Amino acid sequence: MLAASHEPSATRVSGDAEWAMLAPLLPQILPQKKRTRPCAWTKRASIDGILYQLKNGCNWEDLPKDFPRYSTVYWHYKQWRAAGVIEALMLTLHEKVREQVKKKPKWTTLIIIDSQAVKHTCNASVASKGFCFYKATNGIKRHLAVDTLGFPCFTHCTKASLSDDAGLIEMLTLNIDYFKLKPVNLPKTTILLDHGYHIDYLIEALEQVYPQIMTKIRFELATKPSKQEKAAQGKAGFVPAVARWVIERSNAWMERCKSLVKNFERTLAHATTKINLCFVRLMLKRLAAPS
Incomplete structure (x- = not known):
């Protein structure tokens, strides 16, 4: 089954403009993964699920059905948190936001x-x-x-x-x-x-x-x-x-x-990661907003 068919629809958090800003950064930041069977869900779908949980405060198990399974979404979040991906993404987006306003x-x-x-x-x-x-x-x-x-x-x-x-x-x-x-x-x-x-x-x-x-x-x-x-x-x-x-x-x-x-x-480290993720979401919106 094609991954594209699994894209969340009504509950999608990241819009097309935001994804266009984020997608080129992921290969530079995500850790190299061993060659395994391709995932049935796209990274965009998992990121949408992570941001949905952050914004709405629901339990991971209560994610809407048009997202990937909660275990899949949480697995990606846990792996990226442990690898420092979310903090690195926040710092990268911060530099881009400052460049956008000529700083x-x-x-x-x-x-x-x-x-x-x-x-x-x-x-x-x-x-x-x-x-x-x-x-x-x-x-x-x-x-x-x-x-x-x-x-x-x-x-x-x-x-x-x-x-x-x-x-x-x-x-x-x-x-x-x-x-x-x-x-x-x-x-x-x-x-x-x-x-x-x-x-x-x-x-x-x-x-x-x-x-x-x-x-x-x-x-x-x-x-x-x-x-x-x-x-x-x-x-x-x-x-x-x-x-x-x-x-x-x-x-x-x-x-x-x-x-x-x-x-x-x-843990305190996990609490810090949630703060970083919040500002990742806000900066993506700022970068994707029409000028």
Whole structure:
């Protein structure tokens, strides 16, 4: 039976324009597979099933019947997750999105970092659970580092009990090669933080990992309007800070996927993969949108 006859119809998630952007990237990113019997389903059908589960938050077993069998879809997702395909795809698409708006594909001059505490569900593992006293949340923390477009340069998940400072240090340490490879002739990258972070502590910890890091980056606290300044502007309550609203919007984008409203994943690495997959979906839509 021809694979084309198995394409999902009404429940298809990725459109033709999105698939046209994605298809050329897969041979470069997917791991080489041993020569076996050809699969009855196309990779596009499996990707549609993965994105459907992400967006709608259903159990894998509850995928609609015009997708491949749930075991097939989940097998592909599990293999690509283990091989780092989803993270590599997110980084590749991020470079293409930046090129689309005439920005440098890799080296951004501003990175905005924030964390979001997310509640656990009964599916999640006890080993990845922690309690955040500041947010009164029992679960995990999602750490995001985004550019001015709101798309992530780095993502990382920790227990909610870990402080924002420690989570940021973990995230930048895991991605320290990004800063080591940055050319010295480029301007320093400004890392914009809110007032929950402690810059002196961050600098001391990161210089132990990479002594020259402060020649490549500089930390800056976001301006926070006082009550008097808000009153003078005729505003009250929450007022978006300059540039900080970008990462708040990124957090809101994630919550449009029902799989990310709470943490359903058993490990922190799996939770990070779901975040990466969410932004893969968003960037595909951005690249495929008519200009």
